[in-house]
Amino acid sequence: MPAVSFQNVSKNYATPRGELQALKGVSFDIQAGEFFGLLGPNGAGKTTLISILAGLSRASGGHVRVHGHDVVSDFAAARRQLGVVPQELVFDPFFNVRETLRIQSGYFGIKGNDAWIDELLEGLGLADKAGANMRQLSGGMKRRVLVAQALVHKPPVIVLDEPTAGVDVELRQTLWQFVSQLNKTQGSTVLLTTHYLEEAEALCGRIAMLKKGEVVALEKTSDLLSRASSNVLRFKTDHNLPADLAAVARVTGRVVQLPAHNAAEVERILARVREAGVAVDDIEIRKADLEDVFLDVMSGASATTAPMAPMPPTEEVAP
Known part of the structure; x- marks a missing residue:
């Protein structure tokens, strides 16, 4: 019972x-x-x-x-x-x-x-x-x-x-x-x-x-939590993010959190930040937590899929 x-x-x-x-x-x-x-x-x-x-x-x-x-x-x-x-x-x-x-x-x-x-x-x-x-x-x-x-x-x-x-x-x-x-x-x-x-x-x-x-x-x-397969890149900045990053970022004061599913995506985000001239500090990578899952579910996405919206692809910059 x-x-x-x-x-x-x-x-x-x-x-x-x-x-x-x-x-x-x-x-x-x-x-x-x-x-x-x-x-x-x-x-x-x-x-x-x-x-x-x-x-x-x-x-x-x-x-x-x-x-x-x-x-x-x-x-x-x-x-x-x-x-x-x-x-x-x-x-x-x-x-x-x-x-x-x-x-x-x-x-x-x-x-x-x-x-x-x-x-x-x-x-x-x-x-x-x-x-x-x-x-x-x-x-x-x-x-x-x-x-x-x-x-x-x-x-x-x-x-x-x-x-x-x-x-x-x-x-x-x-x-x-x-x-x-x-x-x-x-x-x-x-x-x-x-x-x-x-x-x-x-x-x-x-x-x-x-x-x-x-x-x-x-x-x-x-x-x-096991369905939260992505990682989260976290850093602090006093600058505005580029529009493509801002669209998927969670920002609290100076703290920015962005989904990053693998090392290549972390590198791509940091390269995009440098390209935009955004100075950052206190960079860390953590596992997605219940707050990430909660926000994803409340946004309407399925809790049985990826817990955070994926990063949009960035345009290749010619050397």
Whole structure:
């Protein structure tokens, strides 16, 4: 039995411009014990799907089950199987951290939960903040408390919706260390949405990609990366690239990244750059990563073919 099952899930919204279809027949299963990634650009339908899973929104069609419990007809049992960390910072300003976790335990009818609360506080770096009022905490500390609240009833399925958005490196490392331990030692199923694709690549065994409410890729992370057969030439420059290179380059500030399938293509790119009078530094060649695959899939190319657009041929320069 899958830990989470989405079967032909659709969601429509009425808008002044007519009906908007946020989800279009989404179907996939997440097996027990998986660390599963759900990726997509803003507006792809990720949060809508999670809201339906958590019972915050109702699907227009299809079914969602958590360990066999339908989230609509058997909602109480389904909720007990889930621990959801939302994107937004939501907290009660009238209680301290420990009180907040005790109250959360009470929502699930759990008494005498202090030993597990202590373990959560220690594991998430909140032990010294246990008596602090929620209003006194920084944004990063509040997010740690949200994670603790989601885990306080020991749910077998953990849903993390952009859990590290806008937080420092220390929190990211602490969170992933703790959640990975739950996944490996206790067999917790983890569903992660994130825009930090290096996190998804490092943590997730399987990934689904959503685009405009539809699943456009669903594979093991290793299989997605194995199809990324090209290399990427990376360098820095303060100059504009020639038009033919700019058309296929990914530029972030001074950093330029270009697909280069082999050594001959690397040489051709660098020759073209020199010919155009573009000064570069910090040149390196790396393997294509999940971000390259993601951008290719979102651009409409097949995930089962080359992950980045090939370089256009350059004109031969007469000697």
